Amino acid sequence: MTIHKFSTKLKKQEQVECLNLDYIFIDEVSMLGEVFYKFLMMIKKIRPDIKFIISGDHNQLKPINDRISIYTDYSNSPCLFELADYNKIELTTCRRADATLYNLIKFDNIPNVKPSDFKETNEYKNDINLCFTNAKRMEINHIKMKKLYKKNEWKSTRLK
16 A cells, blocks of 8 residues: 555554554655655654565655755655664665666766767667656567567466
């Protein structure tokens, strides 16, 4: 369930006290605004036994309509560390792209990226393709899936 929906279900302290949860998982933490940090800290204060598993990349999208400055460093906020019981694991390997692409689009490297680092093509021979629109992503996925299916490498179960 989304954090928005979750937060609307917990209107009173008694509802938090009665939560039948051992863990709360939060994904895409970079999109979490200040109001949700307050909400999660309230849960942590009332129910310190609930463990928070928080994941995301703070170099991605910032929260929308956040009441705090865009320069606020949420990734190193004391609140985040307290929620996670002062545990932090930082992943250093990207599994969605090869090392060249991953290093090219790292946040600190963005000012150095040049159009010549990319090439436009309609061949889609690579398994990694960057797309500007969702429509193009869907088109490339369709092409790649058809090719995979024709190779008979696609193992699936078909349901009637």
